[in-house]
Amino acid sequence: MAMMRNQKSGNNLENKKHSLRVLSNDSGRVADDLNREKKIPATTAEPFNHRTHADSELRTVAKSMSAESLQKRIDRIELSPADGLACEVVSSGFHSIDQMLPVGGVRRGSLVEWLATEDGCGASTLVFAVARCVTPQDGTILVIDRAFSFHPPAVLPWMSQRHMVIAHPSNAVDEAWSIDQSLQCSGVSVVVAWLGCIHPTAMRRWHLAARKSGVVGLFIRSAQVQSEPSWAEARILVQPLPCQSRFELSVLRRLQVTLLSGFGMNCPRRAEVVIELEHGLEYQTVEIAN
Amino acid sequence: MSRIMTIWIPRWPVQRRILDHPERRNLPMLICRRHGAGALRVVSWFWPNTSSSIVDPTSRDRSCDEKAGRERGSRRGRKPQIGIFMSLSEAMSVLSQEYGSQACHSILIEHEELEADRDSLRTVARWCRRFAPIVALENTACPECIHVDVTGTANLFGGDDTIVRTAVRMLAVRGISSCAAIADTPAAAWAAAHHTNQVASAVESPRCVSTNRVRRWCVVPSQKQSEWLAHLSVASLQVGSEIADRLSELGVHSISQLMQLPRSSLASRFAKTLTTRLSQFEGTLFEPLASIAENSLPESRHCFESPVSTIAAIDGMLDQMLAECCQKLSQQGLGAMAVQMRFQRSKAAPVVIDVGLFGPSTSVRHLGDLLRMRMERVRLSGEVDEIVLEVNQVAVTTCRQRMLFGETDACHSKAQRVGMLVDRFSGRLGRSAVFQPQLIADTQPEYAWIAVPPRIDSQTVHQSETTRSGRRNRARRQPQATERVAVWTHGRRPIRMHSRPLPLEIPLQTFNGHPTQFQWDGKNHTISKVDGPERIETAWWRGASVRRDYYVVETETGSMWWLFRRLRDGRWFLHGEFS
Numbered sequence: 001m002a003m004m005r006n007q008k009s010g011n012n013l014e015n016k017k018h019s020l021r022v023l024s025n026d027s028g029r030v031a032d033d034l035n036r037e038k039k040i041p042a043t044t045a046e047p048f049n050h051r052t053h054a055d056s057e058l059r060t061v062a063k064s065m066s067a068e069s070l071q072k073r074i075d076r077i078e079l080s081p082a083d084g085l086a087c088e089v090v091s092s093g094f095h096s097i098d099q100m101l102p103v104g105g106v107r108r109g110s111l112v113e114w115l116a117t118e119d120g121c122g123a124s125t126l127v128f129a130v131a132r133c134v135t136p137q138d139g140t141i142l143v144i145d146r147a148f149s150f151h152p153p154a155v156l157p158w159m160s161q162r163h164m165v166i167a168h169p170s171n172a173v174d175e176a177w178s179i180d181q182s183l184q185c186s187g188v189s190v191v192v193a194w195l196g197c198i199h200p201t202a203m204r205r206w207h208l209a210a211r212k213s214g215v216v217g218l219f220i221r222s223a224q225v226q227s228e229p230s231w232a233e234a235r236i237l238v239q240p241l242p243c244q245s246r247f248e249l250s251v252l253r254r255l256q257v258t259l260l261s262g263f264g265m266n267c268p269r270r271a272e273v274v275i276e277l278e279h280g281l282e283y284q285t286v287e288i289a290n
Numbered sequence: 291m292s293r294i295m296t297i298w299i300p301r302w303p304v305q306r307r308i309l310d311h312p313e314r315r316n317l318p319m320l321i322c323r324r325h326g327a328g329a330l331r332v333v334s335w336f337w338p339n340t341s342s343s344i345v346d347p348t349s350r351d352r353s354c355d356e357k358a359g360r361e362r363g364s365r366r367g368r369k370p371q372i373g374i375f376m377s378l379s380e381a382m383s384v385l386s387q388e389y390g391s392q393a394c395h396s397i398l399i400e401h402e403e404l405e406a407d408r409d410s411l412r413t414v415a416r417w418c419r420r421f422a423p424i425v426a427l428e429n430t431a432c433p434e435c436i437h438v439d440v441t442g443t444a445n446l447f448g449g450d451d452t453i454v455r456t457a458v459r460m461l462a463v464r465g466i467s468s469c470a471a472i473a474d475t476p477a478a479a480w481a482a483a484h485h486t487n488q489v490a491s492a493v494e495s496p497r498c499v500s501t502n503r504v505r506r507w508c509v510v511p512s513q514k515q516s517e518w519l520a521h522l523s524v525a526s527l528q529v530g531s532e533i534a535d536r537l538s539e540l541g542v543h544s545i546s547q548l549m550q551l552p553r554s555s556l557a558s559r560f561a562k563t564l565t566t567r568l569s570q571f572e573g574t575l576f577e578p579l580a581s582i583a584e585n586s587l588p589e590s591r592h593c594f595e596s597p598v599s600t601i602a603a604i605d606g607m608l609d610q611m612l613a614e615c616c617q618k619l620s621q622q623g624l625g626a627m628a629v630q631m632r633f634q635r636s637k638a639a640p641v642v643i644d645v646g647l648f649g650p651s652t653s654v655r656h657l658g659d660l661l662r663m664r665m666e667r668v669r670l671s672g673e674v675d676e677i678v679l680e681v682n683q684v685a686v687t688t689c690r691q692r693m694l695f696g697e698t699d700a701c702h703s704k705a706q707r708v709g710m711l712v713d714r715f716s717g718r719l720g721r722s723a724v725f726q727p728q729l730i731a732d733t734q735p736e737y738a739w740i741a742v743p744p745r746i747d748s749q750t751v752h753q754s755e756t757t758r759s760g761r762r763n764r765a766r767r768q769p770q771a772t773e774r775v776a777v778w779t780h781g782r783r784p785i786r787m788h789s790r791p792l793p794l795e796i797p798l799q800t801f802n803g804h805p806t807q808f809q810w811d812g813k814n815h816t817i818s819k820v821d822g823p824e825r826i827e828t829a830w831w832r833g834a835s836v837r838r839d840y841y842v843v844e845t846e847t848g849s850m851w852w853l854f855r856r857l858r859d860g861r862w863f864l865h866g867e868f869s
Contacts, residue, residue: 119811120849120867124785140708151787151866152727153738165708165744167715168723181714187707220869240848242818249821249842249850250782253868277782 088214093133094282096271101234102262106134109210110233111203111217115226115260122255123238124194126273127218128155129280131190134216137161139189142182146175147194158280162189176202183209183217190216200229207231226260234262241272252276252283291512293450294579295438296479297418297457297470299411302434304336306410307400309465313728313740314398322378323402330378333402333432337370404432411436413628414466415582416682420632420642421453426579428480430528435483437476437579444472446639454507470507476579477571478515481526481545482508489518516572520546527567533560545571588618589680597636597673601665604633604677609658611679616652619684625650628683631661634676641668646721648744649709650685656710660717712744734828734836735787735865782842784852784866791854791863805843805853810864815851819844823855842868 089105091098098105106112116123131141132155140163143150148168156164167182169175175193182191183206210217223237241254248254253275258268274283299305303321308314316338322330370388372381382394408427415425415436422443428435440453447453454470461468471482471489482489490505510518519526522545525534537560542548548556548568557565569575590611598604619626627650633641643664651657715724725741732738794808804820823839838854845851850868855861 116869118847118849120845120851120869122848122850122868124869128785140704142711149786149788151735151739151783151785153729153735154783154785156727156729156739163708163726163744165712165724165726166741167719169719170723174719177718178715181711185707185711187704187711240850242846242848243844246819246821249819249844253850254848 090134092130094130094273096273097130097236097257100236100257100259100269100271106130106216107233108214108216109212111207111210111219111231113230113232113235114218114220115223115235115237116220117223117237117239121238121240122253122275123220125154125253125275125277126238126255126257127192127220128158129275131192131216131218132158132162132280135162135189139163140165140187141190141192142167142188144169144175144178144182144191144193146170146172155280157278172196179206179217180209183215184213186213186215188213188215190218192218192220194220196221197225198228200231203231230261235260251278291474291573292439292441293444293472293474293512294476294479295421295440295444295454295457295470295472296476296483297436297438297461297468298480298483299414299434299436299461299466299468301334301336302411303334303402303407303432305466306407308336309410312742313730315740316730316732316737317398318396319398319400320372320378320381321400321402325375331375332372332378332381333374335372335381402432408433412582413683414461416587416680417628417630417644418457419680420630420640421447421457424579424581426581429580435480437479439579440472443639448639450509451507454509458506468506471510472508473510473515473519474512475515475570475573476577477527477567478510478519478573480528481519481522481571482510482515484526485519485522488522513573516549519571520544520549524548527564527571529564529567533564536560587681587684588615589678590614591676591678593676594674597675599670599673601668601670604674605662605665607677608661608679609654611677612654612657612661615679615681616654616657619681620652623686624684625652625687626657626681626683627685628681629657629661630680630682632678632680633670633674634678635672636675638672641670641674643668645713645717646683647709647713648716649706649713650687651710651713652687653710656713660713663714663717709744733826735783735826736789738783782868784850784868786869787852787866788864791865794853794862794864805841805862808843808851808853808862808864810851815845815849817843818846826854840865 088108089103090108091105092101114123114127135141138161141159143164143166145166146169150166152164152166167178169178176198179191179193180202182188206217209215219232226235226237237258237260239256239258241256243249243252243254255273255275256270257273258270260268262269275281276283304319307319307321318338319336320332321334323333325331370381370385372384376384378399382397385397386394411427411433415427418425418436418438422438422440424439426437426439427433428437438457440450444450444453447456450472454472458468458470469483469486471479471486473479473482486508487505489510490508523534523543524537524545525531527545527548537543537548542551549572553565553568556568566575570577592607592611594603615626615629627647629645629647631643631645635641643661645657645660645664647660712724722741724744726744727739728742729739730737794810804822805817807814807816809815820841820843822841824841826836826838826840828836837857839857840852840854843851843853851864852866852868854863854865856863
């Protein structure tokens with residue numbers, strides 16, 4: 001019995017050795033097969049150099065891509081609200097302004113400052129044209145007008161189904177309170193106000209309120225406040241451009257906009273905007289082929 | 291002796307419609323009643339003018355001198371001579387004769403709505419409870435007067451003169467034009483309120499201050515109504531036109547003449563109404579007032595065991611009282627539109643806080659926030675014995691799923707959130723400081739738009755006192771009213787416009803009539819392009835015409851301005867900037 005057992009174990013050993021021999025003999029073939037599957041050339045000298053070169057290129061490309069994607073992810077995290085709400089970006093209605101802005105449009109829950117170089121420069125016209133595009137149908141635009149000089153018939157024909165509510169605070173304290181309350185109300189789409197000197201604390205409060213509620217704040221200010229700090233996501237300087245003909249005087253408005261400061265940008269960006277005054281939209285030229 | 295204050299709101303049906311639809315303030319209006327075999331008769335009318343007073347209170351009285359009314363009308367822009375109960379066709383012919391056929395196209399014709407008028411007047415009467423607890427409406431089919439029993443309460447307001455003046459002025463702030471008078475009896479007060487100008491001028495009381503040459507309040511001293519009001523016409527006793535005409539035929543025109551006649555002969559020749567009214571006027575017969583205290587709107591009261599003098603002590607009871615009222619409203623499917631809170635004081639006039647909402651609400655938190663916002667500005671002098679919280683106006687609310695863990699902002703729709711924001715704005719900034727703009731068909735830029743109460747949710751129906759059964763005609767009429775006010779398609783308009791045109795500092799140097807240069811704010815602006823002129827003239831019903839030639843000018847830097855030249859004298863003005 002023991003002998004039979006030993007014989008069986010011996011046979012098993014031999015079988016195993018045989019199998020190992022088979023594996024060792026076949027290893028090269030198997031290795032070749034595996035290599036063929038991996039599509040790596042059989043010779044070792046050339047693949048080694050090629051792989052190194054390709055790898056280094058790949059590594060370089062991967063590094064740059066990862067750096068860029070990482071940067072984008074960092075930007076997105078820093079721009080997104082603290083409570084993790086998705087930051088929706090909407091078009092301003094003007095292609096040149098969208099290209100100029102850091103996020104490619106107006107982000108909901110942000111403040112944007114529009115600096116007017118002089119009276120009658122068209123900054124308010126541009127702001128209401130942008131507000132019209134940013135506000136959805138049946139949305140509400142809230143206008144805080146402390147000076148009692150806003151003339152609604154100039155922009156009401158643009159608004160179609162959108163609602164416009166005007167508030168007349170009588171002093172600066174009520175004005176700041178009104179803006180604060182408006183930016184906290186998520187039912188409002190856009191808040192438009194003409195502002196003078198603002199305390200940085202007040203603007204920070206508005207910034208936080210807008211981020212939480214998703215309301216867009218469009219503030220029109222004088223260009224003299226360029227040197228003041230601001231919590232606005234973008235600061236745009238608006239300068240008028242002369243019309244090219246007398247006909248344009250009643251139909252179009254040409255403006256030059258300069259993005260003075262925006263998140264993630266290093267140098268000012270400039271663009272020209274043409275507003276079609278009947279509907280408050282961007283004027284687009286159509287080339288007619290001969 | 292009792293003291294009754296009567297507040298007369300002339301042409302209340304017209305005023306009620308203008309309060310509900312401010313865009314109609316600049317449109318002429320006729321209110322008609324179907325009479326007999328379908329003929330329409332004018333029961334009230336309105337003619338816009340540019341002055342602050344929209345209604346001439348003395349033109350309702352037939353015995354008033356029509357010549358004086360015509361002269362007054364000519365100064366303000368010539369009001370048409372339309373009599374009450376004149377047929378509609380006759381009224382239209384009067385208009386076309388005086389102002390041309392254009393007048394017939396622009397006038398608004400409305401049907402009489404007695405229930406709506408009465409309900410709205412009851413709301414105003416409830417508001418008048420701030421003066422005294424007993425308030426009643428005039429006992430007629432079309433009431434226009436509110437009787438307030440100010441016996442013993444006038445002293446809290448500083449006397450009869452102060453309370454009557456305060457009532458008229460506070461109603462004026464709310465957009466209601468009224469006249470008020472105080473006398474011993476409701477009949478005497480009614481007569482005095484309808485003739486405040488005559489009573490005040492006849493007596494030359496130094497305390498009756500006149501505004502705009504029309505005295506809107508007067509006080510008849512106690513037990514002297516027979517002397518002070520004797521010169522008024524018989525129609526002032528509310529005896530009816532038939533009796534008044536018969537007395538006039540007999541040569542009896544004034545109350546003093548009537549009082550000299552023996553009562554027995556009057557009773558045998560005329561209806562009992564005449565002697566009854568005369569006795570009530572003199573005070574020999576008691577005239578009861580049907581107080582509006584019994585109503586279906588909820589109210590809550592809290593009496594303090596010992597008087598309190600701080601707002602903090604009152605604040606603690608507010609939520610509980612609001613919850614009590616809101617629960618009753620919720621059970622009926624209603625929401626509060628107007629809430630009044632009164633701090634009753636034993637030794638001084640009550641402190642009253644009114645809160646109005648643009649949409650019905652049963653949210654305790656929202657109503658509490660609005661009341662607290664107003665309470666912050668109240669300085670209590672003296673001690674408060676009792677708090678009364680009343681809901682003065684309600685409307686039907688939309689059905690909404692209740693939340694298990696209380697209300698948050700997320701459970702309100704966008705329109706509701708904006709409505710609550712608007713309520714907060716109106717509570718802090720004032721009701722007139724928050725509005726929606728609406729375009730008006732008017733050539734003059736200053737009148738091209740009006741401010742209307744914000745209505746974010748187009749399906750909200752604003753009703754005065756409730757009836758859940760059936761919508762009122764007003765709801766169906768609303769789209770018709772807005773359709774009638776056509777949007778004026780005009781030229782380009784500036785975004786920033788000065789409320790008054792500003793004269794330019796230096797006369798323009800014109801070439802071919804176009805401006806070439808102007809000076810503004812210390813700077814010289816050279817004009818490179820000009821578009822215009824656009825000639826604008828005012829509407830024919832406003833009296834003195836305004837004729838201007840408007841120009842859109844662009845300077846060398848590209849800035850745009852809106853100038854006009856006044857054709858009357860050639861002066862130039864800056865009206866706006868295309869900012």
